[in-house]
Amino acid sequence: MKTASCAVGDEIVILPDDVQPGDVIQCHGVRQRVTHEFGAYALVPADPGR
Secondary structure, three states: EEEEEEEOOOOOEEEEOOOOOEEEEEOOOOOOEEEEEEEEEEEEEEOOOO
16 A cells, blocks of 8 residues: 655555655545655655645
8 A cells, every 4th residue: 555645634545556746636625646655655745836
């Protein structure tokens, strides 16, 4: 199971099995981009500055 920390809320999000770095998902009403570094997934705002 792939998980990541939400960039907006303080919670862990379960990611789809087929998710890839660079994919964009919706969480807490915000588009977030999936990243993968140092063996861990994370979410970052997909539209910073908006």
